[in-house]
Amino acid sequence: xxxxxxxxxxxxxxxxxxxxxxxxxxxxxxxxxxxxxxxxxxxxxxxxxxxxxxxxxxxxxxxxxxxxxxxxxxxxxxxxxxxxxxxxxxxxxxxxxxxxxxxxxxxxxxxxxxxxxxxxxxxxxxxxxxxxxxxxxxxxxxxxxxxxxxxxxxxxxxxxxxxxxxxxxxxxxxxxxxxxxxxxxxxxxxxxxxxxxxxxxxxxxxxxxxxxxxxxxxxxxxxxxxxxxxxxxxxxxxxxxxxxxxxxxxxxxxxxxxxxxxxxxxxxxxxxxxxxxxxxxxxxxxxxxxxxxxxxxxxxxxxxxxxxxxxxxxxxxxxxxxxxxxxxxxxxxxxxxxxxxxxxxxxxxxxxxxxxxxxxxxxxxxxxxxxxxxxxxxxxxxxxxxxxxxxxxxxxxxxxxxxxxxxxxxxxxxxxxxxxxxxxxxxxxxxxxxxxxxxxxxxxxxxxxxxxxxxxxxxxxxxxxxxxxxxxxxxxxxxxxxxxxxxxxxxxxxxxxxxxxxxxxxxxxxxxxxxxxxxxxxxxxxxxxxxxxxxxxxxxxxxxxxxxxxxxxxxxxxxxxxxxxxxxxxx
Amino acid sequence: xxxxxxxxxxxxxxxxxxxxxxxxxxxxxxxxxxxxxxxxxxxxxxxxxxxxxxxxxxxxxxxxxxxxxxxxxxxxxxxxxxxxxxxxxxxxxxxxxxxxxxxxxxxxxxxxxxxxxxxxxxxxxxxxxxxxxxxxxxxxxxxxxxxxxxxxxxxxxxxxxxxxxxxxxxxxxxxxxxxxxxxxxxxxxxxxxxxxxxxxxxxxxxxxxxxxxxxxxxxxxxxxxxxxxxxxxxxxxxxxxxxxxxxxxxxxxxxxxxxxxxxxxxxxxxxxxxxxxxxxxxxxxxxxxxxxxxxxxxxxxxxxxxxxxxxxxxxxxxxxxxxxxxxxxxxxxxxxxxxxxxxxxxxxxxxxxxxxxxxxxxxxxxxxxxxxxxxxxxxxxxxxxx
Numbered sequence: 001x002x003x004x005x006x007x008x009x010x011x012x013x014x015x016x017x018x019x020x021x022x023x024x025x026x027x028x029x030x031x032x033x034x035x036x037x038x039x040x041x042x043x044x045x046x047x048x049x050x051x052x053x054x055x056x057x058x059x060x061x062x063x064x065x066x067x068x069x070x071x072x073x074x075x076x077x078x079x080x081x082x083x084x085x086x087x088x089x090x091x092x093x094x095x096x097x098x099x100x101x102x103x104x105x106x107x108x109x110x111x112x113x114x115x116x117x118x119x120x121x122x123x124x125x126x127x128x129x130x131x132x133x134x135x136x137x138x139x140x141x142x143x144x145x146x147x148x149x150x151x152x153x154x155x156x157x158x159x160x161x162x163x164x165x166x167x168x169x170x171x172x173x174x175x176x177x178x179x180x181x182x183x184x185x186x187x188x189x190x191x192x193x194x195x196x197x198x199x200x201x202x203x204x205x206x207x208x209x210x211x212x213x214x215x216x217x218x219x220x221x222x223x224x225x226x227x228x229x230x231x232x233x234x235x236x237x238x239x240x241x242x243x244x245x246x247x248x249x250x251x252x253x254x255x256x257x258x259x260x261x262x263x264x265x266x267x268x269x270x271x272x273x274x275x276x277x278x279x280x281x282x283x284x285x286x287x288x289x290x291x292x293x294x295x296x297x298x299x300x301x302x303x304x305x306x307x308x309x310x311x312x313x314x315x316x317x318x319x320x321x322x323x324x325x326x327x328x329x330x331x332x333x334x335x336x337x338x339x340x341x342x343x344x345x346x347x348x349x350x351x352x353x354x355x356x357x358x359x360x361x362x363x364x365x366x367x368x369x370x371x372x373x374x375x376x377x378x379x380x381x382x383x384x385x386x387x388x389x390x391x392x393x394x395x396x397x398x399x400x401x402x403x404x405x406x407x408x409x410x411x412x413x414x415x416x417x418x419x420x421x422x423x424x425x426x427x428x429x430x431x432x433x434x435x436x437x438x439x440x441x442x443x444x445x446x447x448x449x450x451x452x453x454x455x456x457x458x459x460x461x462x463x464x465x466x467x468x469x470x471x472x473x474x475x476x477x478x479x480x481x482x483x484x485x486x487x488x489x490x491x492x493x494x495x496x497x498x499x500x501x502x503x504x505x506x507x508x509x510x511x512x513x514x515x516x517x518x519x520x521x522x523x524x525x526x527x528x529x530x531x532x533x534x535x536x537x538x539x540x541x542x543x544x545x546x547x548x549x550x551x552x553x554x555x556x557x558x559x560x561x562x563x564x565x566x567x568x569x570x571x
Numbered sequence: 572x573x574x575x576x577x578x579x580x581x582x583x584x585x586x587x588x589x590x591x592x593x594x595x596x597x598x599x600x601x602x603x604x605x606x607x608x609x610x611x612x613x614x615x616x617x618x619x620x621x622x623x624x625x626x627x628x629x630x631x632x633x634x635x636x637x638x639x640x641x642x643x644x645x646x647x648x649x650x651x652x653x654x655x656x657x658x659x660x661x662x663x664x665x666x667x668x669x670x671x672x673x674x675x676x677x678x679x680x681x682x683x684x685x686x687x688x689x690x691x692x693x694x695x696x697x698x699x700x701x702x703x704x705x706x707x708x709x710x711x712x713x714x715x716x717x718x719x720x721x722x723x724x725x726x727x728x729x730x731x732x733x734x735x736x737x738x739x740x741x742x743x744x745x746x747x748x749x750x751x752x753x754x755x756x757x758x759x760x761x762x763x764x765x766x767x768x769x770x771x772x773x774x775x776x777x778x779x780x781x782x783x784x785x786x787x788x789x790x791x792x793x794x795x796x797x798x799x800x801x802x803x804x805x806x807x808x809x810x811x812x813x814x815x816x817x818x819x820x821x822x823x824x825x826x827x828x829x830x831x832x833x834x835x836x837x838x839x840x841x842x843x844x845x846x847x848x849x850x851x852x853x854x855x856x857x858x859x860x861x862x863x864x865x866x867x868x869x870x871x872x873x874x875x876x877x878x879x880x881x882x883x884x885x886x887x888x889x890x891x892x893x894x895x896x897x898x899x900x901x902x903x904x905x906x907x908x909x910x911x912x913x914x915x916x917x918x919x920x921x922x923x924x925x926x927x928x929x930x931x932x933x934x935x936x937x938x939x940x941x942x943x944x945x946x947x948x949x950x951x952x953x954x955x956x957x
Contacts, residue, residue, distance in 0.1 A: 033820045034801070118776070120747060322744055350738070510855075510874075510881035512848030523871070527643035530597070535650035538735070539643060542711040545736060549847075549885075550709070550766070565597070 116311035177269035380432030421476035583622035
């Protein structure tokens with residue numbers, strides 16, 4: 001290949017019939033890092049290109065790093081291979097490539113599903129939808145989301161431009177057909193919609209043609225482009241919805257400025273159907289002088305909208321669930337305390353595989369309010385998993401924090417907690433273990449009470465292991481509960497392990513059928529005498545994880561309470 | 572991501588020696604003081620992390636291999652090293668060292684490591700600066716990853732450190748939540764390579780490029796590329812340097828087909844790993860027939876033997892997964908060295924390989940690997956292998 005081709009400003013890529021790349025020029029390497037002679041095309045190039053190559057198509061279109069691209073097979077023969085020439089869609093700029101034949105439409109809709117399948121974030125999903133629509137359906141597109149506020153989030157794209165995110169700058173009622181679409185009325189035929197009545201803030205000029213970081217003023221003022229949507233999370237700030245390559249941030253080329261868009265000629269508004277109510281709408285605009293929307297175009301746009309809406313629903317649901325799970329488990333699983341009053345704590349947790357990664361285990365460490373006061377530790381497990389379990393753990397934790405302030409006696413406290421739980425939800429119960437820890441000079445006094453939980457193990461300095469003789473009934477199932485508290489003293493270098501039965505019940509080992517069991521746990525702890533609590537927690541977790549060897553398991557939770565040694569070797 | 576070289580001028584070595592003594596003595600406060608004193612002496616913060624703490628951690632691993640430390644002691648030493656890092660992050664009234672000048676543009680400093688990372692003001696631009704550092708699920712050697720996290724924070728990255736044994740689902744949720752620009756995945760256990768592969772694929776499918784590091788990815792990182800990682804680095808310094816060149820591009824499109832892993836189609840990996848308990852049982856039964864003395868072992872000794880055999884099968888699975896017979900052979904040499912250090916005759920390992928080889932005789936790749944491993948152990952002359 002010649003030096004001229006090597007330095008050509010367009011990405012060029014020669015691929016053989018075997019699907020392997022034979023040669024690439026510098027521009028192609030910059031566009032598709034990793035692509036090189038000898039590598040399979042499918043490995044570094046997007047599937048739309050690799051698939052087109054495999055089908056021996058002569059042209060293809062898709063996005064790479066947020067740029068809309070068109071690929072054309074410039075020269076092709078079976079021995080030399082196919083020379084793909086990639087250029088920005090914006091180069092052609094004239095009209096959208098509307099799929100007309102049955103075959104083209106089927107492929108378009110399949111491509112849409114592929115492209116949207118990967119989006120798990122609503123913002124990204126709206127961006128991809130805008131990009132796909134502007135490539136195949138219209139000259140300018142605004143994807144309007146259904147926000148809870150007055151200003152729904154939007155993603156806009158126009159021919160030759162980038163995706164811009166923001167919020168609707170004006171009242172939806174000012175956009176012909178939009179309010180109806182957002183309220184779930186049947187779509188208004190395009191010919192009834194007056195494109196000339198579109199408010200200026202819906203037109204590409206209003207997007208300023210500038211990059212997404214600065215250009216969203218017209219769409220709802222400062223700050224609209226980042227994080228304003230409560231469940232989008234911090235990850236969605238900045239950059240275009242289609243995750244940013246170098247072209248999607250920073251100053252745009254002057255060619256990107258939509259100054260030449262002119263007047264709108266045709267308008268179509270299609271709802272994005274949700275469950276019951278629409279989750280947004282698609283506003284498609286064609287230039288004055290361009291073809292109006294035909295009935296075929298409208299039916300294609302509706303099919304497109306159904307797919308986009310399904311992806312958007314799934315993405316919204318996914319994001320909401322992740323946010324809820326995060327919210328519910330944030331404190332439950334990360335007490336975030338390491339040292340209180342000279343006593344050190346470490347926790348370890350691994351939820352069972354399953355619903356949202358939310359298990360039934362919970363922790364709490366309520367630090368002593370004054371020196372010499374009691375720090376209250378709880379490790380518990382509610383029956384069941386998922387959000388329902390997480391909500392119950394939240395209730396129990398809050399109740400325990402309050403009860404600890406009023407009732408120092410573990411047994412009476414458990415009785416009150418039991419009564420409270422019985423009153424609310426008969427189908428759920430919990431097991432837990434309480435530890436109240438207070439400093440007494442060099443040593444530390446500990447009160448331990450188990451309510452249906454495995455008894456805590458105490459690691460004495462010489463390596464002796466004692467199972468605390470405490471036991472009690474589980475909470476929230478029976479009208480009466482009883483428990484026995486064990487009081488002991490931990491001297492420097494000693495520790496106490498609270499653990500859930502996920503540890504001892506872990507099934508696996510070399511033969512795959514044995515329980516980890518208390519004996520193995522005791523043996524592991526005996527080796528850990530005198531060590532920092534996080535070393536003990538890590539050691540136990542590691543042994544259990546190894547024992548499981550990837551098999552399914554129940555929630556595994558542990559808390560180590562340790563009194564630091566006075567300096568000196570632990571062994 | 573084990574740091575390799577020591578400081579070019581050798582100034583770190585005396586500090587590493589001092590820290591080693593404090594760490595094996597379990598003397599947390601002296602250990603922390605040593606780290607701080609090294610900083611005050613003018614040693615670069617990165618140097619303290621990689622050439623003092625990192626060097627001590629490597630030595631911990633080496634001493635374990637020659638039976639001078641127990642696994643429990645290895646954990647305790649690591650915990651103290653972790654605490655030294657924590658102490659460096661919050662020195663009592665110490666002067667924070669200056670951050671390195673080669674921070675990426677737009678880099679933001681991770682809150683909470685002020686002593687190490689200085690007080691660089693965020694520059695406000697949304698640069699490609701946020702990275703998640705995590706260990707592969709099942710990987711508990713978190714310290715190399717922790718050191719990388721600290722080094723990246725020093726160099727101005729915004730770092731989320733997730734620690735050891737990160738379940739892949741949790742990792743992906745985190746990446747989506749934080750909008751990470753890249754993820755650094757650390758793995759030192761070869762037997763976790765299939766899990767590492769799943770994690771790499773999932774990260775890339777989520778649009779986040781992956782830098783892989785750690786001993787698990789093999790000499791020169793050859794398994795990293797095979798498993799689809801975008802970048803590989805042999806040690807924390809190289810990893811930081813590679814990332815400073817700019818984070819890798821976001822992967823585009825759906826995940827590619829695993830062309831390089833075509834060998835998995837022969838199902839040998841699947842069959843061996845799924846029948847691992849049966850293979851272990853059969854091998855143990857064979858060993859008992861050859862060595863009736865095994866029957867008199869205590870329960871705990873029997874347990875150890877079973878675990879050793881289980882380890883052989885796990886390595887065989889990993890070698891089949893990445894189709895690397897050298898991996899299994901070097902495991903054989905390494906095991907021979909570890910056994911020798913514990914005064915266990917190497918013959919037992921050869922017998923176990925013999926027995927296992929009979930069990931997998933219908934699997935050509937596995938059988939060839941065991942043959943090669945057997946040969947490596949038989950001709951092993953000392954040293955710790957690769």
